[in-house]
Amino acid sequence: MLQFLKKVGAGKKRFKDLTQEEAYTAEKSIIDxxxxxxxxxxxxxxERIKYASINELKGFIDAHREYMDFIDLPVKPLDLxxxxxxxxxxxxxxxxxxxxxxxxxxxxxxxxxxxxxSKYGITYHQVLEKMGAKTPAKKETVVKALTETGFGFAHQSxxxxxxxxxxxxxxxxxxxxxxNTMERMLNPFRTDRVITGVSHLPYIQKYTELARYVxxxxxxxxxxLEGGVEPFPNHETKVFFxxxxxxxxxxxxxxxxVLRRITAEENGRLCLDLLQGKDRQLEEFALLTAGILMxxxxxxxxxxxxxxxxxxxLHSGKAYEKFKKYAEITEREVL
Numbered sequence: 009m010l011q012f013l014k015k016v017g018a019g020k021k022r023f024k025d026l027t028q029e030e031a032y033t034a035e036k037s038i039i040d041x042x043x044x045x046x047x048x049x050x051x052x053x054x055e056r057i058k059y060a061s062i063n064e065l066k067g068f069i070d071a072h073r074e075y076m077d078f079i080d081l082p083v084k085p086l087d088l089x090x091x092x093x094x095x096x097x098x099x100x101x102x103x104x105x106x107x108x109x110x111x112x113x114x115x116x117x118x119x120x121x122x123x124x125x126s127k128y129g130i131t132y133h134q135v136l137e138k139m140g141a142k143t144p145a146k147k148e149t150v151v152k153a154l155t156e157t158g159f160g161f162a163h164q165s166x167x168x169x170x171x172x173x174x175x176x177x178x179x180x181x182x183x184x185x186x187x188n189t190m191e192r193m194l195n196p197f198r199t200d201r202v203i204t205g206v207s208h209l210p211y212i213q214k215y216t217e218l219a220r221y222v223x224x225x226x227x228x229x230x231x232x233l234e235g236g237v238e239p240f241p242n243h244e245t246k247v248f249f250x251x252x253x254x255x256x257x258x259x260x261x262x263x264x265x266v267l268r269r270i271t272a273e274e275n276g277r278l279c280l281d282l283l284q285g286k287d288r289q290l291e292e293f294a295l296l297t298a299g300i301l302m303x304x305x306x307x308x309x310x311x312x313x314x315x316x317x318x319x320x321x322l323h324s325g326k327a328y329e330k331f332k333k334y335a336e337i338t339e340r341e342v343l
Contacts, residue, residue, distance in 0.1 A: 009037045009038075009042070009043040009044075009047045009051070012033070012051065013047060013051055013054065015030075016051065016054040016055060017051070017054035020057070020058070023057075023058050025058075025063065025064055026064050027063060027067070028064070028066050028070070029067065030067065031060075031063065031064040031065075031066070031067025031071075032067035032068070032071050033067075034051065034067075035067065035068045035071035035072070036071050038051070038174070039071060039072070039075070039170050039173075039174070048177065049177075049181060052181055052186075055185070055186050056183060056185065060186040060189065060190075062217050064186070065186060065189060065190050065193075065214070065218055066218070066221055068186055069193060069218065069221070069222065072168055072170060072171050072190070072191075072194060073194060073222070075169070075170040076167055076168050076194065076196060077147070077166070077168075077169070078196055078197070078198050079117075079147050079150055079151065079160075079196055079197050080197075080198060081117075081151060081154060081155070081160075081197055081199075083115045083154075084115070084199045084200050085115035085116050085160070085199050085201075085305075086114065086115065086116050086117070086199070086201045086202065086203055086301065086304055087117050087118075087119075087195060087197060087199050087201065087202040087203070087224070088102075088106075088116055088117065088118040088119075088203060088237060089192040089202050089204035089215075089219075089237075090102070090120065090192070090204070090235075090236050090237055091127075091188070091236060092120045092124040092131070092164070092188065092192070093125065093128065093129055093184075093188060094122070094128070094129030094130045094131040094132075095127075095129045095130055095131075095234045095236065096127050096128075096130070096234075096269065097267065097268075097269055098234055098241075098266055098267050098268070098270075099265070099266050099270055099290065099293075100131075100132045100135045100236075100238075100279070101238055101282075101290055101297055102132045102135075102236060102237065102297060103136050103139060103275075103276075103279045104279040104283050104294045104327075105238075105294050105295075105297035105301060106118075106298075106301070107157075107158075107328070107330040107331040107334070108283075108318045108321055108322050109158075109298045109301040109302050109305070109318065110157060110159050110327075110330050111158070111321040111322075111326040111327040111329070111330045112298075112302060112307060112314075112321050113158075113307055114158060114301060114302055114305045114307055115154060115158050115159075115305070116158060116159045116160075117154060117160055117161075117196075117197040118159070119161065119162045119163070119167065119194075119196050120132075120133055120161075120163070120164065121163060121164040121172065121175060122134055123175075124179075124188070125178055125179055125181065125184065125185075126182065126183050126184045126188075129234075130270075130271075130272045130275065133161050133163075135272055135276050135279060136161070136276075137272075137276075138273050138275065138276025138277075139276040139279055139280045139331070139335070140280070140335045140339070141331075141335040141338045141339070142335075142338040142339055142341065143338070144160075144163070144166070144338055144341060145166070145341060146166075146341060147162070147166060147167075149338060149341045150166070152337055153334055153337045153338060156333060156337065157330050157331075157334040157337065158330060159330075159334060160197075162196055162197075167194075167196040168194060168196065171187070171191060189214070189218075192204055192215070193215065193218040193222055194222065195219075195222040195223060195224065198223065199223075199224070200225045200226060201225070201228075201304070201305065201306070202219050202224045202226070202227055202228070203228040203229070203237050203300070203301065203304040204219070204228075204237065205229070205230055205231070205232025205233070205236050205238070206231050206232065207232075207234070207235040208231075209231055212229050212230070212231070212248065215227075215229050226250055226304070227250060227251075228248065228249050228250070228303075228304035229248050230245060230246060230248055231246070237297070237301070238293070238297045239256050239258065239296055239297065239300065241262075241263040241266040241267060241293060242258065242263040242266075242267065243258070244256065244257050244258070245258075247300060249303055254303075254311060256296065256311065258293075258296070259292070260292035261290075261293045261296070262290070265289055265293075266290065266293055278290065279294075280331075282322075283328040283331055284328055285322075285323070285325070285328075291319075294322070295315045295318045295322065298315070298318040299312075299314035299315035302314040302317070302318065
C-alpha cells in the first residue's frame with residue numbers, strides 16, 4: 009500500500025494518478041484488510057485532494073465487482089444510480105414517481121445504503137419504508153418485486169457485502185470518498201440502461217464513461233436536484249438522453265414546496281397522499297420526474313407524451329395499486 013500512497017500523496021504538484029491495475033490492487037488491499045486504518049485514511053484523503061481519475065475509478069470498480077453477488081432478472085430494468093448519501097434540503101418525489109412510471113410499463117431497479125457520508129441525508133428507500141414498504145433482505149424478494157410490480161430495490165449489503173463492510177470506516181472518515189462515485193456504477197442487476205444525476209457538470213462525462221465500462225449502453229445523465237434523478241423545481245434542467253440534450257422546464261411546480269428540509273416521515277406521507285389522490289401539490293413535480301424515467305427507459309421518445317401517460321396512470325389509481333403490490337411483497341418477506 010505504501011507504494012501507492014507515495015504516488016497519490018506526494019503533494020499537489022508531484023502526485024501521480026494510479027494505473028487501473030494499481031488502483032485495483034490498492035482497493036483490494038483495503039477490502040482484504042491488508043492496508044492499516046491509518047494507510048486507508050491517508051489514501052482516501054489523498055484521492056479526495058487530487059480527485060480520482062477515470063482509470064482509478066475503473067480499477068476500484070473492478071475490485072468490488074469481483075466480489076459482488078449480482079442479481080439477475082428476466083428483464084432489463086433502468087438502473088436508478090442515485091447518490092447513496094441522500095438528500096438534506098429538498099423533497100424526495102422519486103418514491104411516488106417510481107410507481108407512476110412502472111404503472112405505465114417501465115421496469116426500474118434501485119440500490120443504496122443509509123447514513124452515508126458526507127451528507128448523511130435521507131434516502132428514497134427510507135422514504136419508501138415510511139410509506140409502508142420494507143427494504144428486502146433477500147435477493148428473491150427483490151426479483152419478485154421487480155418482476156411483479158416493475159420496481160426492485162437492493163440494499164448494498166445484499167449484493168456488495170465487501171463494499172458495505174467499509175461503511176463504518178467511511179462514516180468515521182466523515183468525508184466523501186471515491187466510493188460515493190463508483191458505488192453508483194456497480195450495475196448490480198447487470199442491465200444495459202441507467203439514469204444518474206450529478207451535482208457538478210464535469211461528472212457527466214465521468215459517469216458516462218463508467219456506465220459504458222460496466223455494460224450500460226443507454227445512458228441518461230444530467231445535473232440534477234441534489235445529485236438524484238429529479239429535475240430542478242426552480243429553473244430549467246438539461247437532460248442528456250443517450251447524448252441527446254432535452255431542456256426540461258419546471259412548469260406548474262411550486263419550488264417552495266420542494267426546496268425545504270423535510271423528515272422521512274413527512275416525505276413518506278406526502279408521496280403516499282399523492283399516489284392516493286389526497287394531495288396534488290407536488291403532482292407536476294412527480295409527473296415530470298416519472299416522465300424522465302419513462303424516456304430514459306425507452307418507453308417514449310417524447311417527454312410531454314410520457315408526462316401525460318403518467319398523469320392518466322396516477323389519476324386512474326394504477327400507480328397506487330403498483331405501490332400497494334410492492335408493499336405487500338416486501339412486507340410478506342418479514343412476516
